[in-house]
Amino acid sequence: xxxxxxxxxxxxxxxxxxxxxxxxxxxxxxxxxxxxxxxxxxxxxxxxxxxxxxxxxxxxxxxxxxxxxxxxxxxxxxxxxxxxxxxxxxxxxxxxxxxxxxxxxxxxxxxxxxxxxxxxxxxxxxxxxxxxxxxxxxxxxxxxxxxxxxxxxxxxxxxxxxxxxxxxxxxxxxxxxxxxxxxxxxxxxxxxxxxxxxxxxxxxxxxxxxxxxxxxxxxxxxxxxxxxxxxxxxxxxxxxxxxxxxxxxxxxxxxxxxxxxxxxxxxx
Amino acid sequence: xxxxxxxxxxxxxxxxxxxxxxxxxxxxxxxxxxxxxxxxxxxxxxxxxxxxxxxxxxxxxxxxxxxxxxxxxxxxxxxxxxxxxxxxxxxxxxxxxxxxxxxxxxxxxxxxxxxxxxxxxxxxxxxxxxxxxxxxxxxxxxxxxxxxxxxxxxxxxxxxxxxxxxxxxxxxxxxxxxxxxxxxxxxxxxxxxxxxxxxxxxxxxxxxxxxxxxxxxxxxxxxxxxxxxxxxxxxxxxxxxxxxxxxxxxxxxxxxxxxxxxxxxxxxxxxxxxxxxxxxxxxxxxxxxxxxxxxxxxxxxxxxxxxxxxxxxxxxxxxxxxxxxxxxxxxxxxxxxxxxxxxxxxxxxxxxxxxxxxxxxxxxxxxxxxxxxxxxxxxxxxxxxxxxxxxxxxxxxxxxxxxxxxxxxxxxxxxxxxxxxxxxxxx
Ligand code: HEM
Ligand SMILES: [Cu+2]
Numbered sequence: 102x103x104x105x106x107x108x109x110x111x112x113x114x115x116x117x118x119x120x121x122x123x124x125x126x127x128x129x130x131x132x133x134x135x136x137x138x139x140x141x142x143x144x145x146x147x148x149x150x151x152x153x154x155x156x157x158x159x160x161x162x163x164x165x166x167x168x169x170x171x172x173x174x175x176x177x178x179x180x181x182x183x184x185x186x187x188x189x190x191x192x193x194x195x196x197x198x199x200x201x202x203x204x205x206x207x208x209x210x211x212x213x214x215x216x217x218x219x220x221x222x223x224x225x226x227x228x229x230x231x232x233x234x235x236x237x238x239x240x241x242x243x244x245x246x247x248x249x250x251x252x253x254x255x256x257x258x259x260x261x262x263x264x265x266x267x268x269x270x271x272x273x274x275x276x277x278x279x280x281x282x283x284x285x286x287x288x289x290x291x292x293x294x295x296x297x298x299x300x301x302x303x304x305x306x307x308x309x310x311x312x313x314x315x316x317x318x319x320x321x322x323x324x325x326x327x328x329x330x331x332x333x334x335x336x337x338x339x340x341x342x343x344x345x346x347x348x349x350x351x352x353x354x355x356x357x358x359x360x361x362x363x364x365x366x367x368x369x
Numbered sequence: 370x371x372x373x374x375x376x377x378x379x380x381x382x383x384x385x386x387x388x389x390x391x392x393x394x395x396x397x398x399x400x401x402x403x404x405x406x407x408x409x410x411x412x413x414x415x416x417x418x419x420x421x422x423x424x425x426x427x428x429x430x431x432x433x434x435x436x437x438x439x440x441x442x443x444x445x446x447x448x449x450x451x452x453x454x455x456x457x458x459x460x461x462x463x464x465x466x467x468x469x470x471x472x473x474x475x476x477x478x479x480x481x482x483x484x485x486x487x488x489x490x491x492x493x494x495x496x497x498x499x500x501x502x503x504x505x506x507x508x509x510x511x512x513x514x515x516x517x518x519x520x521x522x523x524x525x526x527x528x529x530x531x532x533x534x535x536x537x538x539x540x541x542x543x544x545x546x547x548x549x550x551x552x553x554x555x556x557x558x559x560x561x562x563x564x565x566x567x568x569x570x571x572x573x574x575x576x577x578x579x580x581x582x583x584x585x586x587x588x589x590x591x592x593x594x595x596x597x598x599x600x601x602x603x604x605x606x607x608x609x610x611x612x613x614x615x616x617x618x619x620x621x622x623x624x625x626x627x628x629x630x631x632x633x634x635x636x637x638x639x640x641x642x643x644x645x646x647x648x649x650x651x652x653x654x655x656x657x658x659x660x661x662x663x664x665x666x667x668x669x670x671x672x673x674x675x676x677x678x679x680x681x682x683x684x685x686x687x688x689x690x691x692x693x694x695x696x697x698x699x700x701x702x703x704x705x706x707x708x709x710x711x712x713x714x715x716x717x718x719x720x721x722x723x724x725x726x727x728x729x730x731x732x733x734x735x736x737x738x739x740x741x742x743x744x745x746x747x748x749x750x751x752x753x754x755x756x757x758x759x760x761x762x763x764x765x766x767x768x769x770x771x772x773x774x775x776x777x778x779x780x781x782x783x784x785x786x787x788x789x790x791x792x793x794x795x796x
Contacts, residue, residue: 317567346570350446353566364479 125367128253131300135256138296139179143243146175150239154232157215157225166219170282170333173212177289178296180266181259182246189242193235196275211235213277220279254368260297261359263290268352272345274337284325284334287348291321294359305365314358321351404609405712406602408582408593409436414549418496422468424772425628427781429500429545430735431608431618431710434593438547438714439554439576440634440731442540442765443569445507453514454786456568460501461773461780463564467557470494485559487552495553499561501781502543502632502767510541517788519626519768521739525633528747530756537573537636537763545632545733551578573763575636577714577731592663592673596639596715596728597758599656600663603673604698606708617708620737625788628771630735633709633743636716636763638729644758655754657692665694676700696749707745709736729759739766 149172156165176183176194184190191199193211200206204217210231218228225232267290270276277283295318302311324344328335340348363369414435420428447453470492473484484492508518527533544561546554554576562571579593592602606617620626644652653659657666663673667687677688679700688695698704711734718727736742743766773779 346444347446349444349570350567353562353570357563357566360481364477364481367479369479 125253127304128257128301128366128368131304132251132253132256134300135297136251139182139246139251142175142179143246146172146179147239147243149175150236154215154236157219157232158229160225162219162223162225165215165225166280169212169216169219169280170277170285173277173282174285174289174292176212177286178293179246180290180293181255181262182249182251183242184262185249185255186242186245189238189245193238193242196270196278198275211238213279216277216279253366254363257297257301257363257366257368260294260362261356263294264352264356264359266290268349268356272349272352274340277337281336281338282334283337284328284340288325288334291318291325294318294355298359298362301362301366305362307365310358310361310365314355317351317355317358321348321355324348324351404433404590404607405431405710406434406579406592406605407590408579409549410584411581412584414496414581416493416495416549418549419470419494420468420496420498422464422498422773423775426619426630427498427500427769427772429498429547430630430712430769431614432498433496434579434712434714435496435547435549436581437549437551437554437576437578438545438712438731438733439558439574440733441544441546441558441574442504442572443542443544444572445541446568446570447507447511447541450513450786450789452568453782453789456565457782457786458780459565459568460561461782463557463561464499464781467492467499467560468494468497485556485563487559488556492556495548495550497546497548497553497557499557500545500547500632500769502545502634502769503782503785504539504541504543504765504767506539507541513789517625517785519620519629519631521631522768523739523766525764525766528761529751530759531761533764534762537575539765540572540767542569543632543634543765543767545634551576575716575731575763577716579714595713595730596641596717597644597652597656599652599658599660600673601713601730602711603658603663604694605711608710616705616737617742618710618735618737625784626768626770627784630737630769631739631742632767632769633732633734633736633739634764634767635732635761636729637732638727638760638762640758640760641726641728647758654689654692655758657688657694666692691752691754693750693753693755696753697746699749706738706741709734709742709746729762732764735769 149168153165153168153172156168180194183193191211194213195209195211196213197203197206197209197217200209203209204214204221212235214231215225215228215235218225218231267287271283271287271290274281274283276286298314298318302315305311324347325334327344328339418435420432422428445453445456447456472491473482473486475490476483503519503522505518505522505524508514508522524539544558546557548554548557558574561569579595582591582593585591592600592605595601606613608614615621618630620629620631622628647655649660653666657677658664658673659666659669662671664671665675665677665688667677667682668675677694677700679688679695682688685691685695690696698707711732713733714731716729716731721727734743770782771784773781773783
């Protein structure tokens, strides 16, 4: 994923942990809870990535394909935190068009490079090093997150960051273009955003705002619910134009609304 | 009628103050020259130019075309008549604000600002007009809306020379946004996107402009040139002729659509490198006019305001029978019912994969009858020699509803909502 300018600017001047800003007292609780949520997801991510990369290395194509989308789910939920570490987010999650030579670019690694090997190239013997690197990057990410003091503004801002992600690159189906598992990613992003809203809503006074945000999350759930299949979702290709339009409008509206969340909580 | 009088008064006032950019003010000295598509003159436009958003008809149709214009097309998220009313009311609110100008609201700096800020803290009207068009898909999607579809509104179909790109076609709603400067039209679009994210999803947009020419002596008006280097708009019907406008532009009653107009939008690529390699005489024979002055070929030393006389040239010795202007308007008996008002802009988008310039014409035409106007003209133009140099790639047909008044509760599209006869429960 592209690192958003805010984080880029922050990272340019300092390393992430030093961003820590004293949380206003009443936000200490929700921030601690969010940290817990992130570390639970990171734990799952490390384990599931191991299973996924091992299947890739063993040449178990069908198994690896089945593990791809569920493994990414935990990553997509915590993407705003993962993105704090641009040096890891890029090799883990960048898409081919982030590179000048697209799929052929030697810099192209991570989930989407393996996705390309599995769905397009139909073989994995040439990507075992990339699988190892993905696992190592994910483990490094987990270590860094573990020792990260969560800056309140980044945590709260994460809700809109997730919506911006969906609005900018996911709604178009660009993210998981080889596997068409984009709806899983949507789901992970919405989950992650909803978690933040849920934790911080008690500290927001504007009822109308909360009702609108909650109503829009409900509508997203209803719309995505139509595309559920087994543990996950059907291929992105099944998303009707009508529902894509609706999801677009919902995501844009949530992005507008959630862009005020930090300010409403007095954070900058 | 009162709104019309109001906007007339505003116009006359503008004239009295000597604002040459005021709609209808230009070209008064030369009735035969089209005013709407006159080339803007340096120093004449001002950020304070205000085109009233109110009137029997929407502005941006018979009002002067300023230097910049855009068509943005959207999908509309609308399930019920109340949703549609809400969309139209909110859009009207933005139009009222943006076209009048004023200070943008200041918010707590911890919040995202209310306005993009690209025009600074105080907006000036800058001749901004925002003209709403409704697409056939909007009407077709809802059983409660289908019976109210304007009679001739249909989804644009492909003509023989078209290579339509689905990503640049159609839409539930189109906004034609015009102003003196590019920043003003971009600002307006961003404002609308920010304020109506739950109901308008952008599909495509194309912006363009027309060249601003050096100041001319009083009363001298020339049509702006397009990217083929020809004056475009010379033969446009005269907007000051109200009776003519009733016939050419405005849908007649009864029905909610009365006072509205059909909007045909076409994104037409010009193969400019190839055109620039065509001999001048051939270019002129393709268009039917001289390149420098725009004079018709049968009055080559005249002016663009001269009328070609095809009856005196039945074999097309002077003006070829297949020239653009002769096919587009043969000026034969009954020809008037095929008239339309063209209000195009030139666009320049970048470079194609073949390394050629991606330039062309954002063709916008308004007419009371889509079938007799644009579709009939385009059908006659099918196969014209100009086709070798142009390729329509996008666009759509829309219906521009009648205007709204400055009464506080009035809004754009109210006639349609009234026709739907929604129970008056407010949202
Ligand atoms: C890139 C495409 C086009 C170019 C470069 C172009 C250019 C011109 C030019 C230079 C003129 C002569 C000046 C004038 O009267 O405005 C003209 C006239 C005209 N054009 Fe086009 N045009 C284009 C497309 C179209 C299309 C798509 C239509 C309608 C289907 C159309 C309809 C007309 C009409 C009705 C006239 C006036 C003819 C008359 O009344 O004498 N044009 N055009
Ligand atoms: Cu991602």
